[in-house]
Amino acid sequence: MNDGLADFIIRALAAGILVALLTGALGVFIIWRRMAYFGDTLSHASLLGVSLGFVLGISVNISIIAVSLIVALLMAAMQHKRHLSNDTLLGILAHSSLSLGLVALAFVEGVKVDLNAWLFGDILAVSSQDLGSFALMTVLVLGTLLFIWKPLLSLTVHEDLARVEGVNVTLVSTVYTLLVALTIAIGMKVIGALLISSLLVIPAAAARKLSRTPGEMTIISMLIASLAVCLGFLTSYLWDTPTGPSIVLMASLIFVILHILPINRGQ
Amino acid sequence: MSDSLTSPALASLEDISLSLGHRTILRDVSLTLYQGSILTVIGPNGAGKSTLLRILLGLQQADSGHVYRRAGLRIGYVPQKVQIDNHMPLTVQDFVQLGRKKRAPHLTQVLNEVGASHLLSASVQSLSGGEFQRVLLARALLRDPQLLVLDEPAQGVDVNGQAQLYQLIDRLVKEHQFSVIMVSHDLHLVMANTDKVLCLNQHICCSGHPEDVSNHPEYMDLFGDSSATAGIGVYTHHHDHAHELDGHICPLNGDACKAQTHE
Numbered sequence: 379m380n381d382g383l384a385d386f387i388i389r390a391l392a393a394g395i396l397v398a399l400l401t402g403a404l405g406v407f408i409i410w411r412r413m414a415y416f417g418d419t420l421s422h423a424s425l426l427g428v429s430l431g432f433v434l435g436i437s438v439n440i441s442i443i444a445v446s447l448i449v450a451l452l453m454a455a456m457q458h459k460r461h462l463s464n465d466t467l468l469g470i471l472a473h474s475s476l477s478l479g480l481v482a483l484a485f486v487e488g489v490k491v492d493l494n495a496w497l498f499g500d501i502l503a504v505s506s507q508d509l510g511s512f513a514l515m516t517v518l519v520l521g522t523l524l525f526i527w528k529p530l531l532s533l534t535v536h537e538d539l540a541r542v543e544g545v546n547v548t549l550v551s552t553v554y555t556l557l558v559a560l561t562i563a564i565g566m567k568v569i570g571a572l573l574i575s576s577l578l579v580i581p582a583a584a585a586r587k588l589s590r591t592p593g594e595m596t597i598i599s600m601l602i603a604s605l606a607v608c609l610g611f612l613t614s615y616l617w618d619t620p621t622g623p624s625i626v627l628m629a630s631l632i633f634v635i636l637h638i639l640p641i642n643r644g645q
Numbered sequence: 646m647s648d649s650l651t652s653p654a655l656a657s658l659e660d661i662s663l664s665l666g667h668r669t670i671l672r673d674v675s676l677t678l679y680q681g682s683i684l685t686v687i688g689p690n691g692a693g694k695s696t697l698l699r700i701l702l703g704l705q706q707a708d709s710g711h712v713y714r715r716a717g718l719r720i721g722y723v724p725q726k727v728q729i730d731n732h733m734p735l736t737v738q739d740f741v742q743l744g745r746k747k748r749a750p751h752l753t754q755v756l757n758e759v760g761a762s763h764l765l766s767a768s769v770q771s772l773s774g775g776e777f778q779r780v781l782l783a784r785a786l787l788r789d790p791q792l793l794v795l796d797e798p799a800q801g802v803d804v805n806g807q808a809q810l811y812q813l814i815d816r817l818v819k820e821h822q823f824s825v826i827m828v829s830h831d832l833h834l835v836m837a838n839t840d841k842v843l844c845l846n847q848h849i850c851c852s853g854h855p856e857d858v859s860n861h862p863e864y865m866d867l868f869g870d871s872s873a874t875a876g877i878g879v880y881t882h883h884h885d886h887a888h889e890l891d892g893h894i895c896p897l898n899g900d901a902c903k904a905q906t907h908e
Contacts, residue, residue, distance in 0.1 A: 538704050539724055542742075543744040
């Protein structure tokens with residue numbers, strides 16, 4: 379019987395959909411708050427977590443999460459310093475941490491690290507243990523997002539107005555940043571450090587024309603991201619294309635189609 | 646005002662100073678806001694008017710001085726620039742309720758009050774300047790404020806709309822009895838409705854009743870005296886009709902003007 383094969387395909391697909399639900403939901407705020415570059419920086423930096431895991435000989439999953447959270451908090455703190463423009467700062471941080479991660483990997487002896495898997499994802503390598511922790515984290519992240527939904531939406535629309543109306547802006551946006559960090563940590567394994575931020579941006583952007591309210595846009599973005607994962611998986615299965623890039627291409631295809639079609643529910 | 650002495654202050658600023666780099670933004674500014682009164686802050690561009698409001702609201706820290714807001718004070722704030730990203734689908738009814746924890750049962754009533762009920766399900770990006778200011782007022786009103794803080798409420802609104810907007814604010818104050826602190830660059834527009842004017846240019850140049858301020862030498866230095874502006878020959882004329890928010894024409898003498906057909 380070949381159920382070992384069927385199992386790992388189902389596991390992979392399930393992991394992909396979990397990541398899609400996360401990036402789809404958090405991604406709408408990424409584009410509303412114009413944080414696309416922020417997501418990019420965070421995912422580049424998370425590669426440092428991989429290296430650190432190997433160098434220190436600890437679980438890579440844990441070191442990715444730890445590094446993502448630390449970098450996210452650093453970036454949140456740096457946003458208030460205005461010496462350099464945010465774009466410049468993020469650009470420096472993104473590529474220096476990516477390079478640091480790559481250089482550090484070169485020092486790891488005895489372990490052969492599959493760099494490709496971390497840069498572009500290796501969805502078929504998801505173990506059932508991974509899947510269990512992904513599911514748990516997905517519930518945690520989406521639950522927290524639901525909990526902070528209204529204040530987060532309010533500060534996204536207008537930060538000062540939200541502050542005057544009693545929203546703890548610093549707390550809520552830090553929590554949101556941490557949710558993005560967790561999502562990237564999970565998504566890295568599935569779709570890779572270089573591509574994960576595209577799943578934050580593309581489905582959300584594609585959902586815009588179909589939505590009339592922020593809530594609608596979030597749900598539709600999650601659905602589009604999941605659809606992209608399924609279609610990308612299918613092309614990868616049929617034509618043996620790399621899975622991560624196929625998923626991103628499918629998301630882009632959905633975006634382009636929706637933009638060409640003469641539909642516009644949200645004006 | 647006589648009752649200013651008896652009613653407790655809602656909020657006050659004491660000797661507020663702020664510099665950014667070597668530039669003085671505010672120097673020793675004090676003011677007190679009492680129940681049911683309208684205070685207007687006027688001053689040229691860069692006078693520190695908005696900064697003053699931000700300090701009062703706790704959005705910005707002063708270098709020195711003391712900020713007092715009565716505990717539990719409900720503030721309705723209409724900020725200066727509100728730009729909502731085109732990527733966010735947001736209707737007026739969703740926008741105005743962002744400032745509340747629960748849905749507002751009196752939502753349509755409040756939108757009616759500011760003349761924006763026909764915009765209920767319009768997207769916020771489609772609003773004109775005047776419409777957006779009304780919607781912002783509605784959001785502030787939904788919080789049942791004791792103090793209304795308005796930062797250039799008439800900016801981005803054409804001249805006719807500005808007068809209407811100030812009339813609306815005046816009417817709301819009479820009905821709701823809240824206090825208002827408002828920033829404006831045009832004393833003449835707000836003159837009729839304000840109790841006290843504070844003329845700001847980093848420091849308080851002069852303050853008092855609007856007529857007194859408009860004759861004050863420091864005010865004239867900043868804004869030019871009225872005989873000089875009269876010399877420019879601003880063309881003033883009166884319309885025999887006005888337009889409702891939705892564009893309907895209504896006669897100026899008739900006070901009720903509800904959805905008449907346009908000839």
